[in-house]
Amino acid sequence: MAGQAMVDPGRLLEVFGTEGERLAATAHVTPPDVPVPRCPGWTSGELVRHVGSVYRVVLGWLAEGRRPREWQHAPRPGQSAEEYLREGLAALRTELGRHDPDERADTWWPADRTYGFWRRRMAHETTIHRIDLQYAAGAEPDAVAEDVALDGVDEALALWFGQRLPMLGLTGTRPGAVAVRTGGHTWLTRAGPTETTAWRCSAAEARRADAVVSGTPQQIYRWLWGRAGPWSITVERGDHDAVGQLWALLRLATR
Secondary structure (H helix, E strand, O other), X not given: OOOOOOOOHHHHHHHHHHHHHHHHHHHHOOOOOOEOOOOOOXXXXXXXXXXXXXXXXXXXXXXXXXXXXXXXXXXXXOOOHHHHHHHHHHHHHHHHHOOOOOOEOOOOOOOOOEHHHHHHHHHHHHXXXXXXXXXXXXXXXXXXXXXXXXXXXXXXXXXHXXXXXXXXXXXXXXXXXXXXXXXXXXXXXXXXXXXXXXXXXXXXXXOOOOXXXXXXXXXXXXXXXOOOOHHHOEEEEEOHXXXXXXXXXXXXXXX
């Protein structure tokens, strides 16, 4: 099976394309100077350019077998941010669709060196920023399907918390174990001066956590990505400081 995803890689490619079109459609009707509340310091135009640039980084990574040193960072003269986004979306979707998800590709996650990694990563990158732009436009963001949200919870915990933080050399200030429960699945996270890890766990393992966080898959997905406040989830029991540390560390991992 390709990668670590909880849903079929064909589904993730479909989500990538659909969410990219939603993002582009929202960009079409949103002035480029509108602030993006969930991304402090960014305007809507900067967000759209960022996503278009990410698509080109990935295209270069796949072509070169490593993170590229050079790529098109911004629209060409006369090209709008929306056109820049759509051009990158079409090119990357075509490239990912040309390769079997199990096919080897360089990535920044040792647990998954396949094209499937990039299908998953781009599906969630695009979904999260689509939510950002819809908020900026003053609209209630479209719902995220439950299977996609569950996979996004797993990616946020396993990839960003468990892999990205150690890559950056970032750790917690105190030991704390937090279980995250949603949609019939549970994850256990451990953070502290000596470890930052996360994995899918059993109910028995979760009972040993210092705190348990729960909510619907969409609530937990948005909360882990900093797109929803603490009122959106439930701390069933335990150490609220450990929960706060989990959330703060994810902000450092995903900034």
